[in-house]
Amino acid sequence: MVRVDTVPPISLLRPTEEIIEHLVQNNIIALCNDTFAQSYGYKNRNEILGIKAKDLVGEEGYRDRMELYVNAGYSFDQVLLQRPNREGKVVYGVYNAEPIITDDNILSGLWASFTDVSTAIQQQEEFTQLAQRYRRFVSNSFYPMARINVSPPMPVDISPAEQIEYLATHMEYAEVNSAYADWITNSAKDSSVFQGKKVLTNTLEKQIFSTLIEEFVKQHCQLAPSEWQFISADTGRPLQFNANCQGMIEGGDLVEIWASYRDTSVESQYLREIEYQARHDTLTGLPNRKKLHETLHGYIKKETPFVLMLIDLDLFKEINDNLGHHSGDLLLQKLGPRLQNLISDTSKPGIVARLGGDEFAVAICDVSSQLEAKQLASNTSAVINQAADLEGVTVHIGSSIGISMYPQDAQNVHSLMRHADTAMYRSKKERMPLAVYDKQKDQRDSRQLRLMSDLRMALENDHLELFYQPKIDIATDKIAGVEALLRWPHPNHGYIPPGEFIPAAETTNIIQSLSQFVLQQALKDCKQWQKFGNIPVAINISGSNMTHAKFIGFIDAALKENNLDGNALVLELTESALMSNPDYVLMLLEKIKKLGVSLAIDDFGTGYSSLAYLRKFPVDILKVDFTFVRNMISNPQDRIIVDSVIKLGHNLGLEIVAEGVENIETLAELSAIGCDKAQGYYFSQAMPIDKLIPWIEKHQKKTNTGTD
Ligand code: C2E
Ligand code: CA
Ligand code: CA
Numbered sequence: 001m002v003r004v005d006t007v008p009p010i011s012l013l014r015p016t017e018e019i020i021e022h023l024v025q026n027n028i029i030a031l032c033n034d035t036f037a038q039s040y041g042y043k044n045r046n047e048i049l050g051i052k053a054k055d056l057v058g059e060e061g062y063r064d065r066m067e068l069y070v071n072a073g074y075s076f077d078q079v080l081l082q083r084p085n086r087e088g089k090v091v092y093g094v095y096n097a098e099p100i101i102t103d104d105n106i107l108s109g110l111w112a113s114f115t116d117v118s119t120a121i122q123q124q125e126e127f128t129q130l131a132q133r134y135r136r137f138v139s140n141s142f143y144p145m146a147r148i149n150v151s152p153p154m155p156v157d158i159s160p161a162e163q164i165e166y167l168a169t170h171m172e173y174a175e176v177n178s179a180y181a182d183w184i185t186n187s188a189k190d191s192s193v194f195q196g197k198k199v200l201t202n203t204l205e206k207q208i209f210s211t212l213i214e215e216f217v218k219q220h221c222q223l224a225p226s227e228w229q230f231i232s233a234d235t236g237r238p239l240q241f242n243a244n245c246q247g248m249i250e251g252g253d254l255v256e257i258w259a260s261y262r263d264t265s266v267e268s269q270y271l272r273e274i275e276y277q278a279r280h281d282t283l284t285g286l287p288n289r290k291k292l293h294e295t296l297h298g299y300i301k302k303e304t305p306f307v308l309m310l311i312d313l314d315l316f317k318e319i320n321d322n323l324g325h326h327s328g329d330l331l332l333q334k335l336g337p338r339l340q341n342l343i344s345d346t347s348k349p350g351i352v353a354r355l356g357g358d359e360f361a362v363a364i365c366d367v368s369s370q371l372e373a374k375q376l377a378s379n380t381s382a383v384i385n386q387a388a389d390l391e392g393v394t395v396h397i398g399s400s401i402g403i404s405m406y407p408q409d410a411q412n413v414h415s416l417m418r419h420a421d422t423a424m425y426r427s428k429k430e431r432m433p434l435a436v437y438d439k440q441k442d443q444r445d446s447r448q449l450r451l452m453s454d455l456r457m458a459l460e461n462d463h464l465e466l467f468y469q470p471k472i473d474i475a476t477d478k479i480a481g482v483e484a485l486l487r488w489p490h491p492n493h494g495y496i497p498p499g500e501f502i503p504a505a506e507t508t509n510i511i512q513s514l515s516q517f518v519l520q521q522a523l524k525d526c527k528q529w530q531k532f533g534n535i536p537v538a539i540n541i542s543g544s545n546m547t548h549a550k551f552i553g554f555i556d557a558a559l560k561e562n563n564l565d566g567n568a569l570v571l572e573l574t575e576s577a578l579m580s581n582p583d584y585v586l587m588l589l590e591k592i593k594k595l596g597v598s599l600a601i602d603d604f605g606t607g608y609s610s611l612a613y614l615r616k617f618p619v620d621i622l623k624v625d626f627t628f629v630r631n632m633i634s635n636p637q638d639r640i641i642v643d644s645v646i647k648l649g650h651n652l653g654l655e656i657v658a659e660g661v662e663n664i665e666t667l668a669e670l671s672a673i674g675c676d677k678a679q680g681y682y683f684s685q686a687m688p689i690d691k692l693i694p695w696i697e698k699h700q701k702k703t704n705t706g707t708d
Contacts, residue, residue, distance in 0.1 A: 002112050003031040003100075004053055009108035012101065016070060019107070023066045027053040030109065039093065039116050041086030057083050069110075074099035076112070092121040139191070144180035144261040148173055148199055153253035156221060163217045168210070171199040174256065183263060184208075186235060203234045212243055221247030221254050227264065240265040281354040283329055284336045292353035292361055296413045299365060299406065306350075306365045306406050307373040309380060310420040312428065314398035316358035317509065319390075321549050327390040331397065335360065338383045346376070361420075370405070370436060377401045377434040400427040401434040409437050422446045429507040448504045454490065455501055459513055464488055466521045467686035468537070470695070471657060471679040474671050477703050479696060481536040481570060483679065484522040485686045486514070506542045515545045516554055523562045523569065525689045530568070532696050538570035538600060543577035546585050556595055566596020570621065574602050578617060586617060593618045600657070605641060615652055622649045626660020626680070633665050643673050650674070 010022045029048050037045045040056055054062040061083055069076060076097035085091045097112040138145050148171045154163065173194040181189035184204055200206050207230055216223045223245035230239040241263045248256040279291035287295070299306050320328035336352060339362055343350040350364040362380060367373050384399045402424025410416045422442040427435035458464050468482040488496045505511045518539050526537040545551050559566060571592065578585055578601070589599060600621035601614065605628055624645050632639040642658065649656045658670050661680030670678055684695060 001031075001033050002029060002036045002114070003109060004028065004112065005030040005109040006107060009102070009106045012105040012107050020063065020066050020070050023070070023107075024054055024059065024063045025052075027062075027066075027109070029053060029056065036114060039085070039091060039114060041089075069097060074101070074107070074110070080117070090118070091116060092118045138175075139177045141177055142179055144177065144183040144263070146173060146176040146180050146194075146259045148257040148259065150254050150256060153250070153255045156249060156252060156254050160217045164213055167213050167217070168200065169198075171209075171257070173197050173199060180261070183261065186232075186237065204230075204232050204239075207233055208243075212245065216245055216247070216257075221249060221257075223259075238265060239263075240268055281356075284333050284354050286336045286360075287351060287353040289353065289355050289361075292351060292355070292363070293413050293417075295351045296363060296406075296416065299363070300411065300413065303407075304349075304365045305368040306363050307367040307376060308404050308406070308416050308420050309362045309377050309434075310355070310402045310417070310424045311360040311362065311380065311384065312400045312402075312424055313358035313360075313384070314400060314428075316397065318549060319395060319397070323390060323393055323395075327393065330390050331388055331395065332358070334388050335384060338386065339380065342376075342380060342383050367405070368408075370408075373403055373405055374434065374436065377403050381433045399433065400424055402427055402437070403434060404437040409439075418446065422449060425449060425507070451496075451501060452504055452508055452510060455488070455505060455514075456510055458488060458490070459510070459517060464514075464517060465688060466518060466525065467688055468525070468692045469679060469686035470684055470692075470699070471538075471677050472683050474667070474675055474678050479532075479535055479699055480677050481538055482692065483538040483572070483686075484518060484525075484540070486518060487686075502542070506544060509544075511542050511544055512548055515539075515541060515551075519554060519558050520561075523558045523564055526568055527562045527564060528689065529693055529696055530564075532700060534568060535696065536568050536570050536598065538572050540572045540602065541577065543574070543581075546573070546577055546588055547581055552588060552591050552595075555592065555597065559595065559597075567598065570598045570600055572600045572602040572623065575604070575606075575614075578614075589618050605645060619654065621655045621657055623657045623659055624675075626658075629658045629660040629666060629670075629680070630662060633663075633669060639669070642670075642675075646673055646675050 004027045006023060006026050007028060008026065010019055010026075012019065014022070029051055032045045032048065034044045037043070037048050040048065042048055048056060056062075057065065065081065065083075068079070068081075072079070074097075076095040079095045079097075080092065081095055082090050082092050093114045093116055095112060095114055097110050099107055100109040100111065101107050150167065150170055151172055152170070154166050154170060156163070158166065173196065176191050176194045178189070178191040181191040181194060184202060186204075200209055208228070211228070211230075212223060215226070223243060225242055225244040227240070227242055231237070232239055241261050243259065243261050245257055245259040247254050248258070279288055279294070280286065281288045296306070296308070316328065316331075319331060332354070336354070339352040339360065343352065343362065343364055346364055348364050348366050350362065353361045355361055364376060367376065381399055381401055385396055387394050387396055402420040402422065404410065404416045404419035404423060406416055409419050419437040419442065423435040423437040425448075426438075426441060427433065465487040466484050467487050468484055470479050471481045471483065472478070473480040486498045486502070488498070488501060490496045502511075502514075505514055522537045522539050526535075529535055555569070559569065592599065598620045599618060600623055601619055602623050603625040604622045605625045622645065624642055628638045628641050628645075632642050646656045655676045657677040657679060658666075658675050659679045661667050661670065661678040661682045663682055666680075667678055667682060687695065
């Protein structure tokens with residue numbers, strides 16, 4: 001309570017403006033209780049009694065208030081006003097005010113009461129903000145949401161059946177967001193049109209709600225988040241969503257239902273797509289290894305017999321190298337449909353998969369005889385071999401097929417795959433179009449497969465070493481060259497002799513990387529001993545190196561890289577390497593000769609080719625195989641062979657090197673029959689570069705003093 005005095009009083013006959021200004025300037029607090037003082041932030045009334053009212057409120061604020069008061073006819077009846085208190089905090093108050101007016105219309109003050117409603121107002125404001133925030137949240141939400149009135153409210157103690165029936169006719173939308181409107185109508189709709197409308201007017205709503213309501217009632221007026229699937233009855237649109245509903249129960253009645261949804265159809269379509277991609281090859285669209293494994297697992301689970309063929313294309317790399325990757329891709333794409341047709345022609349279930357690179361797999365069910373399996377594999381081989389037009393270039397591609405069968409060969413996918421793989425490996429090695437898994441043969445092969453994977457690792461990790469064995473000129477005892485021989489220190493098996501891993505490497509493309517390593521390392525090392533004069537290094541070359549399109553380029557590049565002339569290098573080739581593809585090899589050898597590189601025939605005498613035939617190759621050196629040399633002292637027949645090879649070779653203008661010279665007797669005999677050079681343990685075993693260099697030094701010193 002407060003009484004305000006106007007000193008001096010003012011006549012109400014004065015103009016309104018003047019009265020207001022007078023009140024602003026002259027109203028003083030005459031009487032008040034402590035509550036009033038405290039509402040302004042003072043301790044008690046003594047602090048404000050006698051001060052000007054405008055000083056309490058601030059002149060501007062007080063003027064506004066007086067204006068209101070005067071214009072309201074000098075009275076406030078429950079008027080809500082706000083004003084700052086002493087600390088500047090806004091205080092809300094409900095005012096009642098009555099003027100003190102004398103009979104002759106003189107206004108001398110007023111009585112006022114004030115109730116602080118700040119807390120209530122503040123709460124309401126917060127609530128409004130909250131409501132606004134909530135509304136913003138709902139309306140901006142990406143998820144469909146609806147608030148549904150149950151009107152009139154439903155007593156929750158009626159039976160479930162009654163509840164379901166009741167809800168079907170007494171639900172109406174209180175509000176929905178636009179996500180909901182879009183979702184339920186499948187078009188962009190204004191969400192306000194839903195307000196007050198009965199739920200279940202749209203077919204889709206009916207479908208959804210009639211199912212969801214049952215569950216909602218069962219769970220006592222709520223629906224825990226759950227997945228639902230529908231096919232929309234009017235559009236045929238498949239609908240997959242997650243729904244979550246909460247009923248609001250007040251005084252035993254269900255008054256409202258809050259429902260929120262999450263459309264998961266896009267999500268699950270996306271998931272399906274990812275699933276698909278994880279199981280298919282992007283280039284050909286065929287199932288991949290993962291899908292193949294799953295499918296085979298499925299067959300095994302149902303105990304369906306099947307044949308599994310692993311297919312590796314021959315010379316696919318050559319197509320890629322010579323016609324370009326695009327053509328390679330095109331070829332791979334053409335094979336898928338051909339293989340699929342092959343399966344369809346059998347009218348049996350099956351699968352075609354691409355395992356990566358140029359490897360495919362075909363599995364066909366209900367094949368239990370090996371005869372039938374072989375027939376299918378040979379059909380497969382024929383289908384692959386059909387001409388393929390690669391943008392104007394027609395190619396015929398060959399393949400190697402390995403076959404394993406369920407249940408005969410193994411009872412799990414892993415073993416079946418491995419068996420088919422070893423069989424395929426054998427088919428490649430034996431140059432047969434197909435091979436059926438054979439336990440005895442393939443156990444050996446599977447050891448080799450492991451060896452090859454170890455070799456590949458050794459190559460990648462730089463674990464292979466090159467040793468060098470000197471060749472000596474018999475007449476002068478000078479070093480005539482060295483031969484590079486591979487050494488593989490295996491972590492588990494110790495040094496593996498090249499005779500064990502090279503033939504296996506030759507059946508795979510590892511031999512290419514292997515020879516490239518030897519070529520580069522040998523020339524790099526050779527550069528180091530060039531200070532002792534030209535001591536050429538000989539490297540051993542496999543037949544498949546010769547047919548490799550880029551091989552000559554590699555030689556040329558390695559020579560240039562090490563700044564060496566062609567005469568620093570000798571290539572040792574076996575007869576079989578020459579004979580594998582004579583016309584092509586001849587052409588390559590002529591190119592190699594142009595680089596200044598010498599060519600030697602290795603292991604001469606072990607093959608079948610005649611010397612006369614060899615004449616057409618631009619060969620410089622013949623290496624007599626050590627199996628003849630080693631025993632030539634004790635075995636006259638071997639001695640005759642060595643002797644005749646030397647004579648015939650000399651007739652053809654070739655230099656003769658005898659390998660496997662183990663003792664001085666053999667050396668003397670070779671010297672006697674006119675052999676040019678010798679190599680063998682008598683001089684030295686093969687040794688690493690850091691032993692070879694001192695060896696050369698020592699040998700040169702010896703021969704120099706010897707001849708001087
Ligand atoms: P090869 O080219 O005929 O090499 C000669 C082999 O005879 C070497 O065996 C060598 O150590 C061995 N040898 C040398 N002197 C004597 C001797 O006085 N007595 C006896 N009993 N043996 C002697 P190694 O190093 O085990 O090589 C075996 C074969 O492996 C080589 O036969 C060659 O065909 C192949 N090879 C070695 N290194 C490579 C390579 O880098 N690339 C290729 N493609 N093949 C290689
Ligand atoms: Ca050799
Ligand atoms: Ca040899």
